[in-house]
Amino acid sequence: MLSTTQRDRRLAWIDLRRGVEAWNIWHILAMQELRQRYRRSVLGPLWISVSLAVQVAVMGFLVGVLFKQEHTKYLPYATLGIILWNFISTSLMEGANCFVGASTYLLQCKRPLFAFVIHVLWRNLVYLAHTAVIFVIVALIFTVPLAPATLLVLPGLVLLIVNMAWMLLFIGVIAARFRDVHMMLSSSMTVLFWVTPIVFYPEMLGQFRWITDFNPLAHLLEIVRAPLLGQVPAAEPWLFTIGMAVIGWIATFQLFSRFRARIPYWL
Amino acid sequence: MYEITLKKVRIEFPIYDQGGRSLRDMLLLNPVRRQIASTVRLVGGEITTNSSGNRVVCALDGVDLHLVDGDRLGLIGHNGAGKTTILRAMAGIYEPVAGEIVTRGEITSLFGMTESMDIDATGYETIRLRGLMLGRSPKEVNDTAQEIADFTELGEYLNMPLRTYSAGMLVRLAFGIATSHQPEILLMDEIIGAGDASFFDRAQARLKSFIDAAGIMVVATHHPDILRRWCNKAILLSNGHIAAHGAVEDVITEQMRRVNAAKK
Numbered sequence: 001m002l003s004t005t006q007r008d009r010r011l012a013w014i015d016l017r018r019g020v021e022a023w024n025i026w027h028i029l030a031m032q033e034l035r036q037r038y039r040r041s042v043l044g045p046l047w048i049s050v051s052l053a054v055q056v057a058v059m060g061f062l063v064g065v066l067f068k069q070e071h072t073k074y075l076p077y078a079t080l081g082i083i084l085w086n087f088i089s090t091s092l093m094e095g096a097n098c099f100v101g102a103s104t105y106l107l108q109c110k111r112p113l114f115a116f117v118i119h120v121l122w123r124n125l126v127y128l129a130h131t132a133v134i135f136v137i138v139a140l141i142f143t144v145p146l147a148p149a150t151l152l153v154l155p156g157l158v159l160l161i162v163n164m165a166w167m168l169l170f171i172g173v174i175a176a177r178f179r180d181v182h183m184m185l186s187s188s189m190t191v192l193f194w195v196t197p198i199v200f201y202p203e204m205l206g207q208f209r210w211i212t213d214f215n216p217l218a219h220l221l222e223i224v225r226a227p228l229l230g231q232v233p234a235a236e237p238w239l240f241t242i243g244m245a246v247i248g249w250i251a252t253f254q255l256f257s258r259f260r261a262r263i264p265y266w267l
Numbered sequence: 268m269y270e271i272t273l274k275k276v277r278i279e280f281p282i283y284d285q286g287g288r289s290l291r292d293m294l295l296l297n298p299v300r301r302q303i304a305s306t307v308r309l310v311g312g313e314i315t316t317n318s319s320g321n322r323v324v325c326a327l328d329g330v331d332l333h334l335v336d337g338d339r340l341g342l343i344g345h346n347g348a349g350k351t352t353i354l355r356a357m358a359g360i361y362e363p364v365a366g367e368i369v370t371r372g373e374i375t376s377l378f379g380m381t382e383s384m385d386i387d388a389t390g391y392e393t394i395r396l397r398g399l400m401l402g403r404s405p406k407e408v409n410d411t412a413q414e415i416a417d418f419t420e421l422g423e424y425l426n427m428p429l430r431t432y433s434a435g436m437l438v439r440l441a442f443g444i445a446t447s448h449q450p451e452i453l454l455m456d457e458i459i460g461a462g463d464a465s466f467f468d469r470a471q472a473r474l475k476s477f478i479d480a481a482g483i484m485v486v487a488t489h490h491p492d493i494l495r496r497w498c499n500k501a502i503l504l505s506n507g508h509i510a511a512h513g514a515v516e517d518v519i520t521e522q523m524r525r526v527n528a529a530k531k
Binding site: 024028029108261262 | 280361375385392399
């Protein structure tokens with residue numbers, strides 16, 4: 001079922017390359033949507049920051065109290081957790097809609113499919129930039145140290161994005177064919193939220209720590225969060241996420257090569 | 268040198284009823300739903316089963332076609348005969364399951380233009396968005412914007428959201444944008460229409476120079492007059508096959524003959 005010819009793979013590769021190059025599609029569409037969503041609102045895109053601030057204030061504070069955590073250390077940790085989780089979960093859920101939602105564009109003329117994956121990813125990165133402001137404020141209030149380790153956030157972010165890209169493409173292809181995927185993802189997000197160390201520390205799980213050790217999302221979170229808290233992530237999350245990027249892209253490329261040409265028929 | 272060549276092109280659409288698209292039915296193979304799925308009927312294409320055992324509508328089969336510079340092809344045929352499918356196949360959207368499609372030249376497709384318009388965007392934003400998405404540079408887009416503004420006579424309205432436009436004004440904008448760039452290969456699903464009486468003549472003139480500038484033009488239509496006016500050859504499609512191919516009048520006569528035969 002997944003047998004592909006050399007021609008399929010070549011065309012899939014061309015699509016990926018053209019998709020990346022087509023900034024005129026993904027950037028323009030993302031900006032247009034951002035403008036559209038906040039048109040006629042007073043705060044505009046600032047709403048992204050405001051709603052996250054409220055979420056962090058309430059959730060971070062309450063859960064901190066419940067877990068009897070010291071706010072100075074816990075709040076920056078939870079804030080980053082919530083910010084990054086919002087980015088990851090929203091991207092994954094919207095990824096299910098990347099081709100289906102773009103059907104008017106895809107059935108109008110030939111366009112690289114991958115551009116519409118980047119479109120979703122890019123839009124969510126722009127949102128991430130708006131929510132990151134909240135962390136900066138929290139970091140200033142609780143004086144999170146800036147260390148050389150902070151610079152590791154750059155490779156961390158790159159790895160996060162590379163991994164998100166294959167996941168979104170994978171989900172997008174499957175979801176174009178099976179429309180349940182979107183609902184399936186939405187309902188799994190709550191479960192994933194609780195098995196991922198977003199508002200708790202992995203150590204708190206005690207003998208159940210393996211739950212986070214085998215959770216890919218936990219590792220993706222760690223390589224971006226730890227540097228921003230001034231810590232150097234251990235070797236394990238790096239190796240895990242690099243391996244995930246390689247294996248994920250190989251599998252997704254195979255899937256994409258096989259079904260790329262079929263996607264317009266499914267829309 | 269522009270070209271469109273179709274060789275023995277076959278295009279099939281998988282049929283998914285609402286259940287067939289869900290994972291649940293894939294896994295449970297609910298027999299009742301399968302039965303319902305098997306009763307789906309579309310006007311036109313033949314419903315068959317492909318090599319993997321899935322039900323498919325065969326939208327085009329064994330289509331051979333060769334178009335070169337100067338060709339103005341009209342596509343006619345009943346609903347579901349495959350007119351839109353063949354246009355999308357020429358545009359490279361649907362890749363055929365069998366056969367081959369070769370095109371040379373930049374393709375401008377004028378179908379589905381208004382579907383993706385955002386009513387909250389201003390006229391100018393719409394012009395800009397369209398232009399950039401078609402791969403034009405910001406400078407080119409600005410130049411065309413001026414030209415479109417002059418042609419549509421929308422003036423100040425270009426800075427207002429599309430929701431404030433009347434239907435006729437929307438048509439002016441869509442038409443202006445659609446015809447603002449000289450096409451190499453032009454694909455149209457029906458000739459794009461055009462506003463009120465005073466605008467109509469200018470629109471016709473603009474449409475004429477627009478079509479004249481194209482290397483190859485293909486238009487799908489239900490109106491014999493459009494074929495006579497804009498085309499120099501025609502194809503009659505029927506159930507995904509080319510039923511007649513040749514001079515415009517001959518193909519129209521053949522279609523009339525078939526329609527009359529069906530009435531008897």
